[in-house]
Amino acid sequence: MRGALAPVVTPFRADHAVDLKNLERHCRWLIGKNCGLAVFGTNSEGNSLSVEEKIAALDHLVEAGLPPARMMPGTGHCALPDTIRLSKHAVGLGCGGVLMLPPFYYKGVSDDGLFDAVARVVDGVADERLRIYLYHIPPVAQVGFSVDLIGRLIRAHPRVVVGIKDSSGDFSHTRRLLAEFPGWGVFCGNELDLLEAMGEGAFGCISATCNVNAGNIAALAADWRSPEAAARQKAVNDVRRAIAAFPMIPALKAVAGRFYGDDGWRAVRPPLTALGRSAREKLFAALAGLDFSMQTPAAAEVAAA
Amino acid sequence: MRGALAPVVTPFRADHAVDLKNLERHCRWLIGKNCGLAVFGTNSEGNSLSVEEKIAALDHLVEAGLPPARMMPGTGHCALPDTIRLSKHAVGLGCGGVLMLPPFYYKGVSDDGLFDAVARVVDGVADERLRIYLYHIPPVAQVGFSVDLIGRLIRAHPRVVVGIKDSSGDFSHTRRLLAEFPGWGVFCGNELDLLEAMGEGAFGCISATCNVNAGNIAALAADWRSPEAAARQKAVNDVRRAIAAFPMIPALKAVAGRFYGDDGWRAVRPPLTALGRSAREKLFAALAGLDFSMQTPAAAEVAAA
Numbered sequence: 001m002r003g004a005l006a007p008v009v010t011p012f013r014a015d016h017a018v019d020l021k022n023l024e025r026h027c028r029w030l031i032g033k034n035c036g037l038a039v040f041g042t043n044s045e046g047n048s049l050s051v052e053e054k055i056a057a058l059d060h061l062v063e064a065g066l067p068p069a070r071m072m073p074g075t076g077h078c079a080l081p082d083t084i085r086l087s088k089h090a091v092g093l094g095c096g097g098v099l100m101l102p103p104f105y106y107k108g109v110s111d112d113g114l115f116d117a118v119a120r121v122v123d124g125v126a127d128e129r130l131r132i133y134l135y136h137i138p139p140v141a142q143v144g145f146s147v148d149l150i151g152r153l154i155r156a157h158p159r160v161v162v163g164i165k166d167s168s169g170d171f172s173h174t175r176r177l178l179a180e181f182p183g184w185g186v187f188c189g190n191e192l193d194l195l196e197a198m199g200e201g202a203f204g205c206i207s208a209t210c211n212v213n214a215g216n217i218a219a220l221a222a223d224w225r226s227p228e229a230a231a232r233q234k235a236v237n238d239v240r241r242a243i244a245a246f247p248m249i250p251a252l253k254a255v256a257g258r259f260y261g262d263d264g265w266r267a268v269r270p271p272l273t274a275l276g277r278s279a280r281e282k283l284f285a286a287l288a289g290l291d292f293s294m295q296t297p298a299a300a301e302v303a304a305a
Numbered sequence: 306m307r308g309a310l311a312p313v314v315t316p317f318r319a320d321h322a323v324d325l326k327n328l329e330r331h332c333r334w335l336i337g338k339n340c341g342l343a344v345f346g347t348n349s350e351g352n353s354l355s356v357e358e359k360i361a362a363l364d365h366l367v368e369a370g371l372p373p374a375r376m377m378p379g380t381g382h383c384a385l386p387d388t389i390r391l392s393k394h395a396v397g398l399g400c401g402g403v404l405m406l407p408p409f410y411y412k413g414v415s416d417d418g419l420f421d422a423v424a425r426v427v428d429g430v431a432d433e434r435l436r437i438y439l440y441h442i443p444p445v446a447q448v449g450f451s452v453d454l455i456g457r458l459i460r461a462h463p464r465v466v467v468g469i470k471d472s473s474g475d476f477s478h479t480r481r482l483l484a485e486f487p488g489w490g491v492f493c494g495n496e497l498d499l500l501e502a503m504g505e506g507a508f509g510c511i512s513a514t515c516n517v518n519a520g521n522i523a524a525l526a527a528d529w530r531s532p533e534a535a536a537r538q539k540a541v542n543d544v545r546r547a548i549a550a551f552p553m554i555p556a557l558k559a560v561a562g563r564f565y566g567d568d569g570w571r572a573v574r575p576p577l578t579a580l581g582r583s584a585r586e587k588l589f590a591a592l593a594g595l596d597f598s599m600q601t602p603a604a605a606e607v608a609a610a
Contacts, residue, residue: 016425047410050386051355078383080574081355103576105352105409107445113576120321120575140412142447143576269385270425271408271418271448 001096001133001163001185002203004218005072006030006210007041009252010049010057012267018053020060022265026211026256027066033214033293034222036206037066038099040074042140042167043208043249047074047101048269051082055089068094072206076101076135080117084124087132097131099165099206104141111149118153122160130160133185137167144168147180154181165189165206171197178202191217192240195233198224208248209240212255215293235291242286250275251283258284259294306401306438306468306490307508309523310377311335311515312346314557315354315362317572323358325365327570331516331561332371338519338598339527341511342371343404345379347445347472348513348554352379352406353574356387360394373399377511381406381440385422389429392437402436404470404511409446416454423458427465435465438490442472449473452485459486470494470511476502483507496522497545500538503529513553514545517560520598540596547591555580556588563589564599 008030011022027037039061040046040054049057054073062068075086075098087098100121102114122130134153138144145153145164153161163185166174171193177186178200188197188205194217197205204221213236220232243251250268254275257265266274275283287295296304313335316327332342344366345351345359354362359378367373380391380403392403405426407419427435439458443449450458450469458466468490471479476498482491483505493502493510499522502510509526518541525537548556555573559580562570571579580588592600601609 042410047383048385048408050384050390053384053386078352079355079358080353081358085355103353105347105445106576107447109576110578113578116578117575140410142412270422271411271414273415273418273421 001036001072003034003036003221004191004204004210004214005036005038005187005206006214007038007043007046007074007206007208009211009249009256010044010046011265012269014264016269018049018057019264020057022260022262023057024061024064024066025260027061029298030210030214031066031070034218035210035214036070036072038072038074038206041099041206042137043211043252044074045249045269045272051077051086054086058090058093062093069096071095072097072099072133074099074101074135076103078103078105080120080124083121087121087130088125088127091125091127091130097133097162099133099135101135101137101141102143102145104143107142109143111146111152114143114145114149115152115156118161119156122157128159131162132157132160133162133187134164135167136164137189139167139169147176150177150181154184163187163203174202175200190240191220191236194220195224195229208252209236209243211252212243212259212294213239213292216291239287239290239292242290243283245286246275246279246283247272254280254283255287255294258297260298306341306377308339308341308526309496309509309515309519310341310343310492310511311519312343312348312379312511312513314516314554314561315349315351316570317574319569321574323354323362324569325362327565327567328362329366329369329371330565332366334603335515335519336371336375339523340515340519341375341377343377343379343511346404346511347442348516348557349379350554350574350577356382356391359391363395363398363400367398374401376400377402377404377438379404379406379440381408383408383410385425385429388426392426392435393430393432396430396432396435402438402467404438404440406440406442406446407448407450409448412447414448416451416457419448419450419454420457420461423462423466427462433464436467437462437465438492439466439469440472441469442494444472444474452481455482455486459489468492468508479507480505495545496525496541499525500529500534513557514541514548516557517548517564517599518544518597521596544592544595544597547595548588550591551580551584551588552577559585559588560592560599563602565603
């Protein structure tokens with residue numbers, strides 16, 4: 001897996017269930033923009049979904065013809081039986097990889113304990129097609145993968161532990177991973193330093209804002225050597241910063257709701273809360289005039305195609 | 306519910322499954338010491354168990370004749386459908402209450418979002434027998450219930466939101482809850498200040514160390530007005546401090562393993578790691594001479610009875 005992936009935002013129906021039709025539609029749009037599908041990531045509200053909901057959604061997307069090879073579902077739960085069950089299902093569907101949080105309820109756990117957790121998943125899934133991308137996001141999960149632990153995991157499971165999403169929020173940490181593990185699958189957790197990261201060997205980025213700016217970010221990841229890359233980096237960063245001034249998930253859903261012409265998109269699952277009207281208006285004002293992929297309504301985009 | 310409850314430590318078999326027989330045996334011992342069963346709490350490794358494992362364990366315990374009215378299973382998951390499903394099952398079995406963590410993956414969430422989460426659970430369980438004890442443990446879950454939010458929840462669900470386990474680790478916070486919500490079900494998260502708390506209206510404590518010191522802590526909670534209470538408080542605190550010098554869950558399991566004469570008890574689920582031999586020896590040395598309920602082997606206790 002290479003390039004840009006979106007932690008696909010998850011739409012909900014009025015009865016609070018996952019809106020599979022709208023999820024499928026959004027995944028099609030992302031794939032059409034050359035953006036991979038990291039469904040059930042943090043920005044997907046993946047941790048607010050049950051294993052059963054995730055299995056049903058994955059099944060739906062694959063049956064709808066979306067390419068499992070471009071999917072990297074989040075499968076890391078607090079309880080290893082859940083992580084194993086969901087990872088096994090994803091592998092069975094042919095998913096290109098799984099994005100795995102460490103067990104994150106217990107804090108201050110040792111590298112040995114996390115090493116054992118990964119080993120249990122590898123043993124439990126028991127399928128040589130399993131490809132794990134470690135999900136390092138200490139600002140949210142609080143539990144992360146140390147550089148030393150990553151090295152141990154790569155040595156113990158060289159064909160399975162194939163990469164990482166670095167959502168440390170610290171680009172110097174991403175650089176350190178790139179230097180320590182050359183040729184290994186390091187993905188940035190956002191696009192802010194993507195150009196520089198690609199130059200140092202990154203495989204791409206898995207970024208929340210891909211949900212609304214998929215085309216531009218995917219193009220930057222693909223054509224990072226082009227003369228336009230520097231200007232494109234600046235443009236995607238302007239969009240990122242405009243959105244990141246608001247709570248990320250509700251903001252992405254507000255933009256998606258406007259794009260698809262469907263207010264139902266705004267719904268988030270508690271403990272999150274949707275953006276109110278005034279915040280939405282401020283967000284849209286901040287985005288006005290910026291070049292991003294959900295700029296025009298979806299209907300106009302279809303008409304133009 | 307009143308008195309002392311244990312977040313019952315969960316034994317595992319060699320194949321990593323929950324050891325239902327040993328769990329049942331330990332629950333019988335706790336009930337025999339007048340200690341309630343807060344199964345699936347933090348110290349139960351409750352967050353390392355799947356919903357299916359918890360349902361199977363609850364079913365087993367109730368079928369084995371243990372009293373559901375003395376059970377307060379932990380039912381709070383990151384995903385509300387899981388919380389609802391498990392809480393509904395517990396209510397259906399007649400459990401006296403559920404101990405509910407807030408959804409704890411997303412950090413920095415608002416009181417409004419947590420208020421909505423509880424409302425979703427109340428609506429989803431849709432059973433007037435539901436009794437929720439809020440589980441406030443910010444040192445681990447990172448997400449807690451503010452005093453203001455607790456007040457809002459009590460006013461919105463007066464017959465459902467009936468109490469709290471305060472594992473803030475700060476007795477002044479417990480005191481504040483006792484003062485703000487007189488007559489409401491405040492349980493201390495440990496026994497260190499139990500005597501004082503009972504005098505100020507606490508309902509009891511839900512404490513890890515009940516697993517190995519059930520009789521003494523339950524007696525302190527029941528007879529806190531007795532002349533022996535002060536000496537008993539000092540004695541239980543000495544035991545608590547001796548154990549808390551080690552990682553709590555592995556230490557409790559080491560003591561249980563010695564008590565039941567079964568090394569299998571020592572197993573923990575990753576990301577936790579078991580105590581090594583040297584730590585176990587130090588722990589047993591620290592406990593030597595202290596008065597606690599698992600002092601003698603279980604066999605000797607049975608023989609003496």
